[in-house]
Structure formats: C-alpha cells, structure tokens
Amino acid sequence: GQQLNQSPQSMFIQEGEDVSMNCTSSSIFNTWLWYKQDPGEGPVLLIALYKAGELTSNGRLTAQFGITRKDSFLNISASIPSDVGIYFCAGQRDNAGNMLTFGGGTRLMVKP
Amino acid sequence: GAGVSQTPSNKVTEKGKYVELRCDPISGHTALYWYRQSLGQGPEFLIYFQGTGAADDSGLPNDRFFAVRPEGSVSTLKIQRTERGDSAVYLCASSLIGGATDTQYFGPGTRLTVL
Numbered sequence: 001g002q003q004l005n006q007s008p009q010s011m012f013i014q015e016g017e018d019v020s021m022n023c024t025s026s027s028i029f030n031t032w033l034w035y036k037q038d039p040g041e042g043p044v045l046l047i048a049l050y051k052a053g054e055l056t057s058n059g060r061l062t063a064q065f066g067i068t069r070k071d072s073f074l075n076i077s078a079s080i081p082s083d084v085g086i087y088f089c090a091g092q093r094d095n096a097g098n099m100l101t102f103g104g105g106t107r108l109m110v111k112p
Numbered sequence: 113g114a115g116v117s118q119t120p121s122n123k124v125t126e127k128g129k130y131v132e133l134r135c136d137p138i139s140g141h142t143a144l145y146w147y148r149q150s151l152g153q154g155p156e157f158l159i160y161f162q163g164t165g166a167a168d169d170s171g172l173p174n175d176r177f178f179a180v181r182p183e184g185s186v187s188t189l190k191i192q193r194t195e196r197g198d199s200a201v202y203l204c205a206s207s208l209i210g211g212a213t214d215t216q217y218f219g220p221g222t223r224l225t226v227l
Contacts, residue, residue, distance in 0.1 A: 031213070042116070042205070043155065088155075098216075099157040099160060100155070100157060101157070102147075104152075
C-alpha cells in the first residue's frame with residue numbers, strides 16, 4: 001500500500017489562484033519527486049529534489065524537500081487551466097534500488 | 113524523439129486467462145520499470161530491470177506475475193490465471209542508466225480489465 005500521505009486529495013482552482021499541496025511520510029526518503037498525470041497518460045516529472053532543505057523552482061512551480069527528509073510540498077503560482085490534472089509526490093531511498101514510492105495524488109479541478 | 117510506448121493500450125480479458133503486456137523503452141535506456149496503478153491511487157512498483165536482468169522484483173504481488181527483458185530492450189509483463197483484482201493500469205518507465213538521480217520516463221500505460 002501507499003507509504004506517502006498526500007494532501008489534499010482534491011481541490012478546485014480558479015485561474016490565477018496559487019495552489020499548495022504536500023506529502024508526508026513516516027520514514028526517510030533521500031530523493032523527492034513531483035509528477036503530473038493527465039488522463040490516459042503516464043506521469044511526467046515536474047521537479048526533482050535531492051537534498052534536505054532544498055528549494056527548487058521550475059517556472060510557476062516551486063517545491064521543497066523537508067529538512068527531516070520525511071516531507072515535501074509543491075506550490076503552483078498563478079494557476080492556468082492547463083494545470084488541471086493529478087499531481088503525485090514520489091520518494092526514493094538509496095538502499096531500495098531505483099523504485100519510486102508514490103503518494104495517492106492530488107486532483108486539481110477547475111471551479112465551475 | 114520517441115518516448116516509452118506500451119501495447120496494447122487497452123486489454124479486456126476473462127478471469128483465469130493469460131495476458132501479456134509489452135513495453136518499448138526509450139532507445140538506449142538500460143533501466144526499465146513496471147508499475148501498477150489502481151483506480152484513484154498512485155502507481156505501485158512491480159519490478160526493475162537493469163539490462164536483461166531483473167535487479168529488483170520485490171513488488172511483484174505473487175507468482176502469477178512474471179516479466180522478461182531478453183535482449184535488454186523490449187520487456188513483456190506476463191500475468192497467468194488473471195483475477196478481477198488484477199484490473200488496473202500497468203505503467204512502464206525507462207531511464208538512461210538506472211542511477212538514483214536518473215529521470216524515469218513513463219509510457220501511457222495499458223489498461224487491463226479482467227471480467
């Protein structure tokens with residue numbers, strides 16, 4: 001089962017709003033990743049974090065690797081309609097090969 | 113350039129049947145991964161290949177599941193005596209060398225439905 005707890009499970013956005021989501025774990029990960037998945041597609045990597053405390057940006061996206069190595073957050077600024085989709089956090093441990101452990105996802109939808 | 117491709121995109125089968133799912137990784141990628149994604153959940157790791165060999169198969173749920181990569185490129189995930197609980201999207205990913213900082217590129221998945 002899932003070892004990463006991701007919240008919120010879903011949220012509605014209005015164009016121009018900032019969005020924040022986070023991921024927590026009971027155990028340490030050495031790498032944190034954030035992916036986006038559109039319907040009928042596989043996940044696409046957005047941001048990778050390799051050091052505790054690291055803050056990384058990719059355009060309107062900003063993600064941080066928690067200092068305890070047990071959490072991460074992703075912020076999206078000034079959201080646009082194409083931001084709609086499912087966002088997954090994923091963790092990787094040095095002693096667990098190259099497998100990724102995924103969170104349950106945050107579904108971003110547009111406010112009607 | 114071409115990404116990871118998976119065939120078929122959809123597979124419907126009956127309980128008890130055998131199925132094969134195919135993955136074509138990005139050319140030149142030595143590492144290949146299979147994940148399973150149930151409805152409303154994140155992907156779950158099944159198996160990882162480095163070249164032709166399975167470097168980590170700890171995610172395979174039971175011995176009905178088997179995967180091969182005989183020439184270090186295309187991989188086939190095989191499921192025997194399918195059960196309704198096997199219904200899910202099966203995702204394949206590849207990465208250049210399989211290192212810890214290597215990006216895993218995912219294919220679109222095969223949606224398996226077991227009736």
